[in-house]
Amino acid sequence: MSEHGLILVALVMYAGAFVYALFLLQGRPLWGSWGHRTLITAGWLFHTYGLYLRASEIQRCPITNPFETMMFITWALVLCYLVLGMTWRVSFLGPFTLPLVIALCLFGLFPGLDRGRSVELQRSVWLSLHATLSLLAYGVWGLAAATGTMYLLQERQLKTHRLRSLFLRLPAIEQLDRMNVRLLLVGLALLAVGMVFGFVVGVEFLKKDVPKTLWTFMVWAVYGALLVSHRMHRWHGRKIALGSIALFLSLLATFGVVNMFSTVHKF
Amino acid sequence: MHIVVVGLSHQSAPIEVRERFAFTPGMLERALPLLRSAPGLDEGVIVSTCNRVEIYGVAAQAADAIHAIDDFLHRFHELEERIGKEIYRYEEPRSIEHLFRVVSGLDSMVLGETEILGQVKKAYDQALSAKTTGKALNQLFQKAFQVAKKIRSQTAITRGSVSVASVGVELAEKIFGDLGASHVMILGAGDTSEKAARALLSRGVRSVIVSNRTYERAVALATELGGRAVRFDSFGEEFVGVDIVISSIAATHQVLTRESLGSLMVARQNRPLFLIDLGMPRNIDPAVNELDNVYLYNVDDLQSIADDNMRARQEDLSRCEEMIGANVAKFQEWLRRLPPGPAKDHQHPDPAGSPSTPIVSH
Incomplete structure (x- = not known):
């Protein structure tokens, strides 16, 4: 099976897990909540194999064009969900992560995006680490946007006193707030280390690629400012949730545009 | 082999009658060996809670089992006068259906309450230790627990709280998560406040502060x-x-206004605050709910949520009945295939609790 075929299988499994979550919400699970986790995990394994095949073919980290980059970000997002979501035991995080994963996968599979290759990307361990950690940071922030959405939904129900079936499924708002801050911090640390590895690759790249370098610094600084506001100005809950959603949407919207102007990061 | 149940519950008998048949834990120790030796009865389990006293029995003839249990109940409690209409006496399939309904909380005073499942499990464990159960009742109770679990997970029958105090606790848990680090303040030592505070304490809140116009009353409640x-x-x-x-x-005036709370929230570093206003007239300005991280509920809000939850439970009642009906039929099929064993053949259940033939339908 080709990489595209494997990604399609993964996509179908993610979609199946999302539909299954809707059944869970109605209180009609067929095999309990483990059915949902099994579908996501199986989808992620297909996703991983697809990326592995592509990496073997091009002999480098598969982030050399928009298709590969989208697949890598979504792979990182699901990985973060599987590791962090389950470690911190945040119930019902999957159904909020999956729509984003499915949308990005569908975008990546759009015809014409799996063409061309950033020739500047050399086979370097540092470069691979730089790219992997940076994209993992975006995946973690995607998860923060998902928890932010959950927070806003739960908070709205508590404020309006209209408690829907989702109310009992979603975690406490304090738990969501804590997780949101932790995810923002983890993302910030990953991107910081990713940027350091970028410097190791060579400062000459930075000179060549001013737009992307500036954009990355700005993204890091704005996320950092959100966390500083949490610490210094006691921003809690709603403000942090709104911030994590708004910043991630801005990141997605500008990611492709900045790459178009970039000379090195053309993916 | 026939399974029967003889008993009284809050639906069939007033407390004055139920208490005459109740078994205290000490009584159960004496009663179970006596039940085992009751003539004509092969197996037996005694369930005694504040709302019901029931004895499940197995015998070759249903009428013999009912007669033996009826006789045992009256003799054990030394009641000369025979109780008639307050006691129900069910044969199959109603006896099986009754147990499935009881453990699922469908026969409880508060529809869908879950405490009964633990109480029946305890009653069954005691009977098991006293060796008054055999193949039929072991299988029946294991299946009843499985059915209750499935009903609990697949329907809304136990979902959401249905009393004002428990809705308050549920909301607090959806704001703070674990209540172990939460501090509670009670303003005015009323009955409902006390109930809500007790409910929160049962969920492990860290501390309680009581304030009342009459300081002595505050001290008394705080001590309690x-x-x-x-x-x-x-x-x-x-x-x-x-x-x-x-x-x-x-x-007559609000003790907490939007303005006063606004400045307090700054001092609180905007940590979430859950306010339950049970006063009449209301003690807290409704506008405080517009402040970030403040969640205000009055008694009508809590009652309305409790009513909605109860409605949701009632709407799912027919689904529960369908699931029970299907499982009763499967259990009867299994029971019919069971070879008639020797009387008083007491066996421990399969540790996995699974029969050789699956008898729980989904």
């Missing part, structure tokens, strides 16, 4: 709840450290 009393004119000073406030002061 294991908390601390503060004078009414200084409760504002404690506000910074509390997470949950339950207010039921008889006051």
Whole structure:
């Protein structure tokens, strides 16, 4: 099976897990909540194999064009969900992560995006680490946007006193707030280390690629400012949730545009 | 082999009658060996809670089992007068269906309550230890627990709280998560406030502060709840450290306004605050709910949520009945295939609790 075929299988499994979550919400699970986790995990394994095949073919980290980059970000997002979501035991995080994963996968599979290759990307361990950690940071922030959405939904129900079936499924708002801050911090640390590895690759790249370098610094600084506001100005809950959603949407919207102007990061 | 149940519940008999048949834990120790030796009865389990007293029995003839249990109940409690209409006596399939309904909370005073499942499990364990169960009742009770679990997970029958105090606790848990770090303040030592505070304490809140116009009453309630009393004119000073406030002061003016709480929230570093206003007239300005991280509920809000939850449970009742009906039929099929064993052949159940033939339908 080709990489595209494997990604399609993964996509179908993610979609199946999302539909299954809707059944869970109605209180009609067929095999309990483990059915949902099994579908996501199986989808992620297909996703991983697809990326592995592509990496073997091009002999480098598969982030050399928009298709590969989208697949890598979504792979990182699901990985973060599987590791962090389950470690911190945040119930019902999957159904909020999956729509984003499915949308990005569908975008990546759009015809014409799996063409061309950033020739500047050399086979370097540092470069691979730089790219992997940076994209993992975006995946973690995607998860923060998902928890932010959950927070806003739960908070709205508590404020309006209209408690829907989702109310009992979603975690406490304090738990969501804590997780949101932790995810923002983890993302910030990953991107910081990713940027350091970028410097190791060579400062000459930075000179060549001013737009992307500036954009990355700005993204890091704005996320950092959100966390500083949490610490210094006691921003809690709603403000942090709104911030994590708004910043991630801005990141997605500008990611492709900045790459178009970039000379090195053309993916 | 026939399974029967003989008993009384809150639906069939008033407390004055039920208490005459109740088995205390001490009584059960004496009663189970006596039940085992009751003539004509092969197996037996006694379930005794504040709302019901029931004996499940197995015999070659249903009429013999009912007669033996009826006789045992009256003799054990030394009742000369025979109780007739308050006692129900069910044969199959109603006896099986009855147990499935009981453990699923469908026969409880509060529809869908879950405490009964633990009580029946305990009653069954005691019977098992006393060796008064055999193949039929072991299988019946294991299946009943499986059915209750499935009904609990696949329907809304146990979902959401249905009393004002428990809705308050549920909301607090959806705001703070684990209540182990939460501090509660009670303003006005009313009955409903006390109930809500007790419910929160049962979920492990860290501390309770009580403030009342009559300081002595505050001290008395604080002592009862294991908390601390503060004078009414200084409760504002404690506000910074509390997470949950339950207010039921008889006051003509609001004790908490949007303006006063706005400045308090800054001092609280915007940590979430859950306010339950049980006062009439209301003690807290409704506009405080517009403040970030403040969640205000009055008694009508809590009652309305409790009513909605009860409605949701009732709407799912027919689904529960269908699931029970299907499982009763499967259990009867299994029972029919069971070879007639020797009387008093007491066996421990399969540790996995699974029969050789699956008899729980989904």
